[in-house]
Amino acid sequence: MNKFNPLLYLVTDRGLAKGRPIENIVEQAVNGGVTMVQLREKDCTTLEFVNLAVRLKKILAPFQVPLIINDRLDVALAADADGLHIGQQDMPYVIARKLLGKNKIIGFSVENIAQAREANKMDVDYIGLSPVFVTGTKPELMNALGLEGIREIASFSKHCMVAIGGINARNAGDVLQAGANGLAVVSAIVSADDPMMAAREIRQEIDKFIKT
Amino acid sequence: MNKFNPLLYLVTDRGLAKGRPIENIVEQAVNGGVTMVQLREKDCTTLEFVNLAVRLKKILAPFQVPLIINDRLDVALAADADGLHIGQQDMPYVIARKLLGKNKIIGFSVENIAQAREANKMDVDYIGLSPVFVTGTKPELMNALGLEGIREIASFSKHCMVAIGGINARNAGDVLQAGANGLAVVSAIVSADDPMMAAREIRQEIDKFIKT
Secondary structure, three states, X not given: OOOOOOOEEEEOOHHHOOOOOHHHHHHHHHHOOOOEEEEOOOOOOHHHHHHHHHHHHHHHHHHOOOEEEEOOHHHHHHOOOOEEEEOXXXXXXXXXXXXXXXXXXXXXXXXXXXXXXXXXXXXXXXEEEOOOOOOOOOOOOOOOOHHHHHHHHHHHOOOEEEEEOOOOOOOHHHHHHOOOOEEXXXXXXXXXXXXXXXXXXXXXXXXXXXXX | OOOOOOOEEEEOOHXXXXXXXXXXXXXXXXXXXXXXXXXXXXXXXXXXXXXXXXXXXXXXXXXOOOEEEEOOHHHHHHOOOOEEEEOOOOOOHHHHHHHHOOOXXXXXXXXXXXXXXXXXOOOOOEEEEOOOOOOOXXXXXXXXXXXXXXXXXXXXXXXXXXXXXXXXXXXXXXXXXXXXXXXXXXXXXXXXXXXXXXXXXXXXXXXXXXXX
């Protein structure tokens, strides 16, 4: 099993960055306590995606914060990223593992209880539970798992569980209490006026929970 | 240098297939004389792209017709395709070669004389000259190379040259005469009522030219 700290997992979305360079937001967020970063880009060329991944890897290296690429195994390989996050409609897990090798982190999105049970058959490094709460980032996912869903999946899943969807400083403790091992955040950091402060606030809530 | 026959190179576009499964069109086209197939998909999930590539590879294997994947090195690896076609905004060539190895075919699009000169520094397996004529398939490329452009690039390029853009049975001979080593075709086959017959007609023109 690959080692990583999933506590506060930033997932990028340039569309929510209010025109600011995503590199700056990532760097500020890491300074605020983000422990892991996922680069998620849907509307750019492969060349832009690779170049952005290479730049982020350089920014993250001194912090020893892993860079995970969403969906695109080619970009992960090209940038020698630390891992890949795949969804239900992405590269099949078995192929991704074969191509990336055992030393890369692979995360897998599950959107309901049945998918979480299915994921128990795979040796993924973590599962992303999505969405915990309904959010504007992925309006197509209407059925939120809720805290109840997190609790249920936590009762049987063998995997490290990262929750995503509508998570912020106010509900962070509740989501961890329900069983999540880490919190993935998009808009609460990417859209924040001060991404470092936004990350720090969520991180403080996480640290408060861990200490109790 | 990898061996392949570039004479009649089918490039897919599901949007032009008039609702017919692209697998059927490819199989008919290969029966009509297509020597190489490029799977080009812009609007589908990675899973769909991989599954389609795997199906096409099975269809093409008995014909010994190579399957080339457009842009997506991850899909090429996942399906163990015969090669990758990259454009100016795709994966950098040096990285693609490193990840694919020397035994896979790599093609590279050039859209003007300067890019063709630049390509002479790379050990790509072929260059795609695009567009020869202005076409509806890629309306963003307004400056066609024309037969004159093909002739000029042929005068200095060290690469196998495949021409693409507006090629059909009527102009096939002219494009080969100008110096192209192969003809890439999209709509003249994909949109044809009878893709096998459409491929056969172009192939006959090619064979006529070769014999002269």
